[in-house]
Amino acid sequence: MKTPQLMIFLVLAGLTVPTADTPRAIALPVLVAQNQAQNKPIPISLPTSAAVSLVNGGQRSGQLVEINSQYLIVTRGDSRAQEAIANVSRVQFRGDIWWPTSDGRIVIRGDHENTGGNPRRFRVRVDGLVWEDADKGFLAIVPEAVIAVDDQPGIPRGMKNIIHSRYVVTAIEFAPQNSELIITAKLLSPSE
Secondary structure (H helix, E strand, C coil): CHHHHHHHHHHHHHHHHHHHHHHHHHHHHHHHHHHHHHCCCEEEECCCEEEEEECCCCEEEEEEEEECCCEEEEEECCEEEEEEHHHEEEEEEECCEEEECCCCCEEEECHHHCCCCCEEEEEEECCCEEEEECCCCEEEECHHHEEEECCEECCCHHHCCCCCCEEEEEEEEEECCCCEEEEEEEEECCCC
16 A cells, blocks of 8 residues: 555655756746846947047047047048047037948938937946947947946946947046046937
């Protein structure tokens, strides 16, 4: 008589082993998906016109085509001006922006398109920008380089997986003593 009870116990025990691992097996893909969403770069666009204010009171203007932890480059026609980050206090942007559409075309949108959304302030390490297309002003903020958004540490949840929108930059302030950039930008969605 003990054999059937032992068989029932073994069968039930065998069923509980896989079910005990099921929540962990389900949770693992969820954690992987969350980590992928957290690691997605934040897309930003620079308008075509930039006014660079220097620490000594001077100014340069043109299109910002390169920025890194050492210097930035502004072009105007055929001329290029390189300025050390330590000499720059602020860059103010205006003018048209390039916009990638869903069918792969790149179009230009004017100032009137850059009016929606509340401005956000990103505190980012100076090495936290990655160029996607310098000629079009497409960059991305590397998530690991974000120090704070709107004075709150880290990246807000709703900002971790931006797909069809871009942040359009209105200004960049420089804090070279902290190796930080403060980027002011508004979220813009396409209206195709």
